[in-house]
Amino acid sequence: PxxxxxxxxxxxxxxxxxxxxxxxxxxxxxxxxxxxxxxxxxxxxxxxxxxxxxxxxxIGLTPFITAYELYEKRRGIRRISTGVRALDELLGGGIETKAITELVGEFGSGKTQLCHQLSIMVQLPEDKGGLKAKALYVDTENTFRPERIMQIAKYRGLDPQEALRNILYARAYNSDHQMMIVEESKKIIEKENIGLIVIDSLVAHFRSEYPGRENLAERQQKLNHHIAQLLRIADIYNAAVVVTNQVVAQPDVFFGNPLKPAGGNVIAHGATYRVWLRKGKENVRIAKIFDSPYHPEREVTFRITEEGVVD
Ligand code: ADP
Ligand code: MG
CATH class of the missing domain: 1.10.150.20 (5' to 3' exonuclease, C-terminal subdomain)
Structure with a gap:
């Protein structure tokens, strides 16, 4: 309450x-x-x-709780359906609150489309896979499209304009601005009943502002702070955080996958769940969870259509 x-x-x-x-x-x-x-x-x-x-x-906050209370608290984790049955199964029921889910993939792999879809899914009532809550969308690449939200909302049975009103939008112009927006967001999350925070893209500003080896340490330090900040918010307010990440080429890899997620160890350790998205034929996309001790290495497919992201 x-x-x-x-x-x-x-x-x-x-x-x-x-x-x-x-x-x-x-x-x-x-x-x-x-x-x-x-x-x-x-x-x-x-x-x-x-x-x-x-x-x-x-609010009943004390430094120590019993392990049983921790168990009860963890049971308070809620899930947002992706709207794609196969993807939900892969994730163990959907996107979790109190966690950071990272969507990583090449350009056009569907990261932004999934972010749009989740911003709608979170609004649905609980028996339809949502949290009956609002979304906060931090857009760093100017790829958020209200028109697309209206399209997907309609398919999910929501009033398109109402769906738009339930998404709080912020354009982040640089990495400092991005961090400031997240810091400021703390003050509205509970009042506005925000269940999902999207950062699309988490790393783009950091990568362009701190290029090369000589800036690596400073960049990673800032990124680390940003991720810690997001995780703290997810935990305190029982909200889901979804971030997108780019892939970079590893020039020294001759066998196996030459691509790897940007952001190095800081993101690898910071993200609770990591989902790798790939392009298949035409509108088909392939998703895989990687780096997770709890999820088997399994791939599922979904499609991007007029109606949004579907099985
Ligand atoms: P990323 O963010 O990973 O770079 P996007 O999420 O922007 O990729 O995905 C882009 C893909 O989504 C494109 O292949 C595009 O064809 C598809 N897409 C976007 N909008 C629609 C739509 N209204 N109907 C069908 N496909 C769409
Ligand atoms: Mg994108």
Whole structure:
């Protein structure tokens, strides 16, 4: 349940107003704020500490939980259907909340199409595979198309305009902007009931802004921070995070797959699930989960049509 900031002990009308103006709408937003952030808003470090502690108490946040509570918490993981039966089976029921799912593949392999589809699927009621929630779409390549959303929404039985209203869109112009958008998004996720966060593409800005070996360390450090930030949000708000990634050629590979995902170890360790997409004949696409200890190496196919992504 969403708890308003005013219900936090020690927060009166005036303080509540200040918090809301700064984008802290719920007790959860405050509970996970840093002391520094709140000090700047409230003008007192002591008061910030006290209010954060009250908010944490209010939402039942303590540093230690029993393993049983962890088990219960993990059962709180929810799933968003991809709308493709074969793909859902591959993923064990759909895209998970509290996790980062990475879609990696060459240009035209269907990453952006799947992101569009998931932004609609998340809106469906639970018995239809959704979370009855909204999507937040961070677009770095200017490939988001509202017209495509309307097309797919119609096929899934949603009102096309309503479906558009349930997607919050942000265009990210560079990697710093991208990280800032994600940081800011924390303040609306619970209030707006966002169940899915899409970053399409996660790596494109980072790769173009930090080219070559000499920038590698700095790039990876920033990317690492960004992924940690996303994972934290997914966990705190029980939301699903879907990111797209490019493939790069490995010039030194003579046997096996000459392509590998960009982003190196940082993404390999950061992404909870990694899905590799490939082009088949015409509109057929092939998906495979890789790097997962829980999923067998298996391939499934799907198609991209007017209706969206289908079996
Ligand atoms: P990626 O993001 O991996 O580069 P996309 O998700 O943009 O790739 O996929 C592009 C593919 O989707 C193209 O092959 C295109 O033909 C197909 N596609 C896009 N829109 C439609 C549509 N309305 N009907 C059928 N196919 C479509
Ligand atoms: Mg794309």
């Amino acid at each position: 969403v708890i308003d900031v005013e219900e936090i002990e020690g927060v009166g009308r005036v303080t509540a107003q200040k918090l809301r103006e700064a984008g802290y709408n719920t007790a959860r937003d405050v509970a996970f704020a840093s002391v520094k952030e709140l000090s700047d808003i409230l003008g007192s470090e002591d008061r910030a500490k006290q209010i954060i502690a009250s908010a944490q108490k209010l």
